[in-house]
Amino acid sequence: MLRFQYMAWTDVFSLLVDILIAYVLALPIGWNREAATRGGAGIRTFPIVAMASCGFVLIGIGVFGEKSIGLASILYGLIVGIGFIGSGTIFKSSSEIRGNTTAASIWVTGAIGAATGFALYDIAFVMSLVTFITLRMKSRL
Numbered sequence: 001m002l003r004f005q006y007m008a009w010t011d012v013f014s015l016l017v018d019i020l021i022a023y024v025l026a027l028p029i030g031w032n033r034e035a036a037t038r039g040g041a042g043i044r045t046f047p048i049v050a051m052a053s054c055g056f057v058l059i060g061i062g063v064f065g066e067k068s069i070g071l072a073s074i075l076y077g078l079i080v081g082i083g084f085i086g087s088g089t090i091f092k093s094s095s096e097i098r099g100n101t102t103a104a105s106i107w108v109t110g111a112i113g114a115a116t117g118f119a120l121y122d123i124a125f126v127m128s129l130v131t132f133i134t135l136r137m138k139s140r141l
Contacts, residue, residue, distance in 0.1 A: 030046030
């Protein structure tokens with residue numbers, strides 16, 4: 001069946017804006033991690049994590065409703081799942097552990113996407129700004 005005839009294009013535009021906001025807020029973090037590491041998570045990974053988190057929240061709102069307790073399960077899954085992705089960036093050798101900052105950055109990027117999905121743009125913006133400033137501070141110190 002054709003489902004497109006039942007789509008409200010204004011809703012599609014609103015969803016697109018939310019996903020683009022998540023993308024833009026994650027881009028500086030990805031840019032920083034790309035510049036700080038050779039390979040691994042970077043300018044492509046971070047915006048994708050933010051968009052996916054935003055998308056899962058938007059799907060949850062669409063399926064369960066804005067005030068549903070079911071959204072807590074989606075947030076729980078995002079927190080655990082993104083933590084799992086981040087843990088894949090941590091490498092331990094005999095003398096050092098590397099990748100903790102990238103893992104934490106992936107985690108906060110997921111939170112940025114989730115906040116954007118819930119239309120909590122102020123929280124998403126502040127998390128993005130503070131994370132980027134924190135990442136830049138190391139190179140200044």
